[in-house]
Amino acid sequence: MQRCKNGMKLDDLRALIAIAQHGSFRAAANALDIPPATLSRRLQRLEDTLGSQLVIRDSRNVALTPLGQNYFERCQPLLDELQATTSELMDTSSSNPRGALRISAPVGLLTYQLMPLFNQFLALYPEVTLSLNHLSNQHHDYSQEQYDVVFRVGQQPNSSFAAAKIGESQRTLVASPEYLAQYGIPHHPDELNHHSRLATVPEFEWALTCKTDVAHPETIWINSPVRMAIADLNSVKQAAISGLGIACLPNYVVADALEKSTLTTMMDDWYSPPRPIYMLYQRLGYVPNHITCFIDFMRNALTGT
Template sequence: MKPELLRNVAVFVEVAKARSFTKAATALDLPKSTVSRRIRELERDVGLRLLKRSTRIVQLTEEGMNYFASCRALLEGLEATHDELLSARHRVQGHLRVAIPTSFALRLIDNLPAFAAKHPELHMDFDFTMRPVDPISENCDIAICFGEPADSGLTARKLADIPMYVYASPAYLAAHGEPAAPADLSAHTCVLGTRIDHVGNQGVWRLRSGRRRAEVVVGGTMSFNSVGIIRHVVQAGGGLAILPEELCRQDVREGRLVRVLDDWSAPPVSAYALTATRLMPAKTRAFLDFVSANL
């Protein structure tokens, strides 16, 4: 559709409603000559006379009446859609689709009911996944991922840098001893994450303490793509693992896990929220603010 067609239709509808070029010009804040010219352009485009003009009154032709009914409904629908979008910009409502790793969702789950109660017109649909999700091709409002996102044209908002440490269960340490230095890890069974650089059942753990750096080849018989599952396996005595501090904090307090190599840490993992654009409706902005406030 040519832009001038929609513009001329809007002028025609205003003239038809007012039955006056002068009143329509006032309502549209246009010169009367401009209103007349746009009506002539529209009649030329459709090839029909739409209005009967006289010095005192403007009347619709039969074709003009039919055209007016259709165009008025079209413009009212367009205006309603525009108002709905403006409402979505400022009102938290509708359907929000979020792709999120399970381990990250666990950091939010306790406060999620309060967020839902605050926004009763919002329905949230969560997809728990570790795989990369493209918000555009997969019809997703927000995709939360770990690690630096690829340069894909998406909008990336950094949410947090998550501290990572080495943990084990008290039972495992009682049976196998506690490593005193990073090099000792190579003699232990380690539970690996599939995002760690590894080949087969061996992985490379990179640790740091101040300016010191250590790179240790570790081995294990199990690899998982879920940090939550790795945590449970470690709790059950399955070996040592690099895990997020936040996820393990309560386990350490309650004696289910022990942080080993206290002076050493793995590189923090960055969490990002990916969206299709920076122009986000209120529902998306509200959820991202909720996530940031609860990390």
């Protein structure tokens, strides 16, 4: 446990900074990966050390006292510099990348594209550890205190992360041969309204654009009721293989089923506009060597650059 000369523990100062940055005890505890009770105990210990109240708590809100705000504003850059210097010295003391990677990614992208590359990277760098405890494609669930690198599909909101486009997710309409033999093969998007649709959450609406009319491409939205909606891409794929309906899934998810002919495509003159795949990472300050190495490895593996 790091301790300042006056007996104050740096973890206690990190507790105050996390509370100030996140505005609630629960969010700050999640960011530090500690129980809320531990966070509260560290803050109380810091207040006892300083002999002053730093945070005003009630049942709904958390706010810094004037002294707490002043202390936070003066100490945060000092702690950031200390952490950056420590990481930099640790990097230069070893010729091999070493350290912990905290990753967030959508489960489908992880399963079909990212996980084999993660395995390769860890095999190359045995002193790097990787934790992936949040599988989601939500855009509002990440911060630099929680994750080093975040993978997401779709346009990204502005954030403190840098966004590198590493690919595209092209979706394809698929169904089992048995389903199409029983219910018929649709040839126009309007016909999909009369079929059982299997949707991924939250992609309940499908946009299909005509390939043949280049000058004035027509896009039709399909928003008929769905028979099944699941947040997991692989589960939707298995439902389609079982003959429950038509799904619109990323190519990388259905490639093996198409090769085995357990799924087949349709409406080749129509396509679903591709969605970008981004790798998000810290853009400011010192970035530890093992994180930079991982970012470069993934960019090269996925884009060849």
